[in-house]
Amino acid sequence: MSDRNxxxxxxxxxxxxxxYSIWPLSRQTPEGWHEEGTQGTREACLEHIEAVWTDLRxxxxxxxxxxxxx
Numbered sequence: 001m002s003d004r005n006x007x008x009x010x011x012x013x014x015x016x017x018x019x020y021s022i023w024p025l026s027r028q029t030p031e032g033w034h035e036e037g038t039q040g041t042r043e044a045c046l047e048h049i050e051a052v053w054t055d056l057r058x059x060x061x062x063x064x065x066x067x068x069x070x
Contacts, residue, residue, distance in 0.1 A: 008041065009025040009026075009040060009041065010022040010039065010041070010042050010045045011023055011024075011025050011029070011036075012035070012036040012038040012039075013030070013033040013035055014033065015033050016032065016059070017059045017060060018053075018058070018059040019056075019058060022042060022046065025039055
């Protein structure tokens with residue numbers, strides 16, 4: 001038997017705007033989000049998000065700015 005408590009584990013999820021969040025591993029991923037692949041404690045997931053989500057602007061805004069639109 002494992003000492004893991006799935007209620008205390010999370011997964012990193014991402015939406016279509018490339019915005020990150022964490023979600024309980026024991027719950028179904030919410031509509032509009034997909035699993036990014038990282039799982040673990042709340043702290044580990046938040047540390048991962050901090051490392052990879054360096055531009056907090058939504059994808060659509062980044063694309064408009066890159067195209068020179070306002």
